[in-house]
Amino acid sequence: MVFSPLSRDITVDVAIIGGGIAGMSVAYFLSRQGKKVAVIDDGVIGSGESGRTTAHLTYALDERYYELENLHGRDGAKLIAESHNAAIDHIESIVRKENISCDFERVDGYLFRSGEDSEEEPLNKELDTLSRIGRKEVRLVKESPAPFHTGICLHFPLQGQFHPLKYLSGLAQAIIQRGGKIFTGTHAKDFNASGITTDTNYTINAHDIVVTTNTPVNDRLQMHTKQAPYRTYVIGARIPKDSVTKALYWDTGKNMGGVANPYHYVRIQPVDETNDLLIVGGEDHKVGQAYNNAYEKIEQWTKERFPMIKNIPYRWSGHIIEPMDSTGFIGRNPLDKTVYIATGFSGNGMTHGTIAGILISDLILEKKNPWADIYDPARKSFFAVKEYFEENLNVVKQYTEWLKKGDISSTDELASGQGAVMRKKLSKVAVYRDEQGIVHEFSAVCPHLGCIIRWNPKEKTFDCPCHGSRFTNYGKVITGPSNRDLNKLV
Template sequence: MNTQSSGKLPEAPEPYWCKDMDIPNFSVLVEDHETDVVIVGGGITGITTAYLLAKEGVKVTLLEADRLLNGTTGHTTAKLTAQHDLIYDEYMNHFGRTKARLYYEANKDAIQFVKDIINEQKIDCDFSEQDAYLYATTDQYAENIEKEWKAYQQLHIQGELVKEIPFAINVKNALIMKGQAQFHPLKYLSHFVRQLANDNNVRIFEGTTAEDILNLGNKLQVVSRDGKKVTANKVLCCSHFPFYEGTGLYFSRMYADRSYVLAVKAKKDFPGGMYLSVDQPSRSLRSTPWNGENLVLVGGESHKTGQGKNTLEHYQALETFADEVLGIEKILYRWSAQDLITIDKLPYIGAITEDQPNILTATGYRKWGMTNSTVAALMLRDLVLDKNNPYHELYSPSRFYADPSLKHFFKENLDVAKHFIKGKLEFPNTEINDLKNDEGAVIRMNGQRKGVYKDKEGQLHIVDTTCPHLGCEVNWNQGDRTWDCPCHGSRFAYTGEVIEGPSEKPLQKEDYGVLDVLLKDSGY
């Protein structure tokens, strides 16, 4: 059965960034209209792009399926850094020195853009410059850090190789990238939202799910789930997973990865800096101002969505680590995040396919969305305005590098096939009467595979476990009380509604008549 919380963990997942934020509300799209550009997705990419285009006098309509900033952007650790794990040695080997340097420059430019606009507009968002650290606790990864340091030197990245970090952690090697930063992402972005809300060139709609794009020849038309249409010259897919793939087959070129965060009031003082272990399981540390003190964000425990152990155990592992390193006075928040990783580890930013140049996408940030999203916004602005951008070729979604793309394409899609078959052949041994309140599981009811969650009041919520995207079987995520697909990363609420794509349709819920028969046959 499901692992129970230690008692220190907050009962429900809630990101610290979303607490007490005053972000304007926007209505649902209820009538058709025409604009210059439609942006789908109200996270950091969509909002920053809308802001940049509005400044250029472009008429923009932004559609968000839920609430602005309620998705991946609100669940980040909010590090503004070009130190994206051990990546530069790998990029040099696969793409060459020039492209590896371009990736660094793109993200360095993004940090500078954020810093400049915060200073110019005096945005109060807890921005501070910090050094970023990668550290290794094993000999194997210490060697990898040595290789990364050599890559820094060849790429002229300002850094330093050191043998320790200011924590009681036995470190074999550590690599510093100087002059990075951190901030409060929702305080930063809410400033833009308020400006957009007062801009006559901008219309924002929440609770509006975009489902399709129609090609009208010289125009495009975004169609919402309710059948409302927005006609435009260009459409920008900024919705984490592209809501529209065209013939790009993005679901086969990316995989979804989850990680976890605790916001801890620590007994020990935090020394400053941002830290990430390169060993597995990963560990991330940074602090943020909170009530005149430091709140420490402890993250890590990444794994493919819908795969692996009971997800509550990931939070517990971070709790153990935080207590050993910092001492826990109280855990105030916990949350998890999901991001998409492309087969060559470079984001896709640009035309969604070569034959659809007016439909642009930005996705696959590999957990480094605070800078890559800003890179994307600047690139999307330039693409809309037909301006040259030095990073266009690097991030182009139509690129293909045989090494590593071909190897990773087959590897990831074999993994999908494995989990597809496993889900179909799996015979659950949990029965509905085994469930305690606030527990969920896959069970067999009357010969059918069903997902059951018993809420805190003992009410049952039963869904069909077949993901509507491509038919894989979802698994229960106890840590977040969701149903997660192990094949392509779709996530659903315990009631079946879509939380994360690529699925656009909810899990099928049992109607009362069928449910009554199933429960009786199960002896409930």
């Protein structure tokens, strides 16, 4: 969805940076309450992670609830489940109220054991926790309706799915109808207590600012020590219509008792009268630290279980921000009174983003919200100390790249369409040779906090292994926390 760039100074009640589901949900809920809002995005609406989601609407989260209970207590785990379930209800209500045609429907979800997890005990443990926090509708069943043997699994009734870009288009229309403003192709360069300055030097004066850029671009350090960036990979396979029962399917990964995300997640998207799209994702890894054969692994896993596949026309990846204590950060930015953030959505961006719309709008409107404390970005995560130190030690280790040799010693080694990092005396330089043979050189130092970036051969990007900033092969910033391009040298 393309709107005009900001071309003049404006004044609104609330300025929102980021046109994904979180930013658009905040704008929608506030505009319904009569607030003057403006949304800006440096791409188009939905061009970030919301356009890359597999769009599972569920309260069955990447982290198991018995782990969430350990981290946040029984009441905290209960609030988390309630908030994600409420998010699905709100999406359904908005779809009906605004008459949004986005393929929304209720579907059941099934959590089953992976081939490497042969124990039933974690499933029973999860069921016991869900029962304690009031989710008594979840049941242990002998088999899922998947076209392969899953064995015993947890059945989550009445979850949901939709087409995220169609939904965002509907939200945009509703925001505009209520007097809201949306500007695309507009990059926020500077932030202060009174508003935003764009890279074209126009200003948005606002009482409140909401940053919904997946990972906050307004924070230099604090929030980035409390969460970690991962890449996840997805394929879209064409299958005969109705050949797979429509549902959400998740496996438990290699170790259900640990902190790993489900390794595979599956849903079915209607396409036309003869085809459905089987959407399968997984194989996550830290940004900039591993480039495994993710697509090949997912394809193999899928073909072994879904023999009806005709072909696989789509492949894409997404950027997941994992909070140390497995719960998103939504609310006032620490030490700020009028700046709000929404981040740490893990693999549940659609429900987290909707929660952000509800919670942040309530905070701005000075309404009490029962979820405020559990999602507070300033909260202390005492029971996640181990994860905190492990992730931040991992970040520290990445700075040793300053001391290492480069991937290549000369640009003569660089093939067309490929990039690398090389050493020039005391400096590290990111180099890319385009299809015409021209070499482009940039500083290999991430503008965020000085980590050395790495070439991603799968996606032809330069990725920061510290906090996850990503840049195109021509040095343009794609994903924060960096808010600036790489410094161009040649």
